[in-house]
Amino acid sequence: MKKIGFIGCGNMGGAIIKSLKGSYDLFLYDRDEKKSHALSEYGKVLNTLEELLSSSEIIFIAIKPQMITKNFLSSIRRDGKEYISIAAGIPLDVLESNLRTANVARFMPNIAAERKAAITAVATRSDDEFKKLAFSLASSFGKAVEIDESLFDAFIGTSGSLIAFVLKFISSSAMAGVKAGFSYPLSLEIVRNTVISALALDGDPDDNIKKICSAKGTTIAGIQMLEENGFSNALYKAVEASRKKEEEIEKRSRENLL
Structure with a gap:
């Protein structure tokens, strides 16, 4: 070996x-x-x-x-x-x-x-x-x-760091379930399995969102609230912040190590 x-x-x-x-x-x-x-x-x-x-x-x-x-x-x-x-x-x-x-x-x-x-x-x-x-x-x-290698900074934002963003989403969703009446362990189990369910869907995520969101229904109400509170923009900014941090570290390493 x-x-x-x-x-x-x-x-x-x-x-x-x-x-x-x-x-x-x-x-x-x-x-x-x-x-x-x-x-x-x-x-x-x-x-x-x-x-x-x-x-x-x-x-x-x-x-x-x-x-x-x-x-x-x-x-x-x-x-x-x-x-x-x-x-x-x-x-x-x-x-x-x-x-x-x-x-x-x-x-x-x-x-x-x-x-x-x-x-x-x-x-x-x-x-x-x-x-x-x-x-x-x-x-x-x-x-x-x-x-x-020029895309490593982008990869860090969309994978290496993103896993923590996903876990933050799971944690916050579970706490929302607690506020709605579930115990934390049960709420966390529900949220985790819902994420697994989402990953099991084929096709483009936006297409699947459209299938789930019926007009004037519960899901579209939640989606609208997410966007009103900057959900997508916050994710864009989080990914970019991680990407820029990698870029900064790389710049310093070139200055100090080459």
């Missing part, structure tokens, strides 16, 4: 680690030892970065972008290693230049990787062999899609 080392065992790194158990030999390192030891059932916890680098063929960079410096990248640079980064805003040219290899891929997954239900954007400029490996890895925790 391929040997994969994880630098960073936080929420996103941990979700991927859990999904890969049994398919790869996993090695774990985090400066916060509590985080790596919390995942000890999924991989071998190592005490130093050097141990992880010497034990692994593929290095997963799963730390926050502000922790990625020139010194950090030079410290993990090793001949023959392959690298995958899930850090937002750190572009391929920055990684390739500092790691001195083309065998680098960027992933943008979401937290549902833990349940093997993520959709993950993949970008790499490496050879076909490494690209195939990268896609195989990304497919291990859900669906993998190849996109041009």
Whole structure:
């Protein structure tokens, strides 16, 4: 089995680690030892970065972008290693230049990787062999899609961050159900299953909305209230805010790391 080392065992790194158990030999390192030891059932916890680098063929960079410096990248640079980064805003040219290899891929997954239900954007400029490996890895925790790296900021807004927006919608809808008289557990169950029902519908979402909204009915009354209160515009702005944040991080990383 391929040997994969994880630098960073936080929420996103941990979700991927859990999904890969049994398919790869996993090695774990985090400066916060509590985080790596919390995942000890999924991989071998190592005490130093050097141990992880010497034990692994593929290095997963799963730390926050502000922790990625020139010194950090030079410290993990090793001949023959392959690298995958899930850090937002750190572009391929920055990684390739500092790691001195083309065998680098960027992933943008979401937290549902833990349940093997993520959709993950993949970008790499490496050879076909490494690209195939990268896609195989990304497919291990859900669906993998190849996109041009210039669209990573858009993908973060419409997937990586959007999953939190959807969960916020579910949470708020469940609380509305509580206000209407349901217990919170029952309301949450109803809302979750309604979202599953919506996802089961084929065709364009707007076409399905039209089918559900009868004239002067209950649904159209609710849809009108959503729009009167800026529902669609709020979503547009939320996606754009996430996209712009990724853009800002990428700009800073180019200034500081190239």
